[in-house]
Amino acid sequence: MKLHDKYKKEMMPKLKEKFGYTNNLMIPKIEKVVLNVGFGKHTKEKAYMENVANALTAISGQKPVMTKAKKSISSFKIREGMVIGATVILRKKRMYDFLEKLLNVTFPRVRDFRGITDKGIDRTGNMTIGFKEHLPFPEVRGDEVENVFGLEVSFATTAKNREEGLELFKLMGFPFKK
Numbered sequence: 001m002k003l004h005d006k007y008k009k010e011m012m013p014k015l016k017e018k019f020g021y022t023n024n025l026m027i028p029k030i031e032k033v034v035l036n037v038g039f040g041k042h043t044k045e046k047a048y049m050e051n052v053a054n055a056l057t058a059i060s061g062q063k064p065v066m067t068k069a070k071k072s073i074s075s076f077k078i079r080e081g082m083v084i085g086a087t088v089i090l091r092k093k094r095m096y097d098f099l100e101k102l103l104n105v106t107f108p109r110v111r112d113f114r115g116i117t118d119k120g121i122d123r124t125g126n127m128t129i130g131f132k133e134h135l136p137f138p139e140v141r142g143d144e145v146e147n148v149f150g151l152e153v154s155f156a157t158t159a160k161n162r163e164e165g166l167e168l169f170k171l172m173g174f175p176f177k178k
Contacts, residue, residue: 012024029168034087037086047146099172133148
């Protein structure tokens, strides 16, 4: 069963019953998934930026937006307008496809994976996960990788508090530590 269908048929009634919602629009759901990569010390290397952009395109199925510095910071050798990262925002069908792939393929491929800590969920029910390397994603071939980079995956929800967000992620199938 697809994740979106599972959400509508199984998770919505459970959330509605547990939190006592009177309306289906009150039930928390995931609005968007944001993939983010910072270039760090590689901000002047065009080849590195292209490799990251190509890998993010393969992982998400969508071309990344290059983020630019808003102001100059001399201690980091950053000038205003300099490209310092790449980001992709997934919504609707692509988001659910990415979530299915993340839960069923990527997490089992992470080295020494023991589960996600629930400390990554903030007080408004949103969650952020960091990957030390992008290799567990199935679209990335290990023998073709020139540069290994970390990425951050953020899940924005409509939950009102931490408990609602945690219950949504648990019902969705996220592997939390016991």
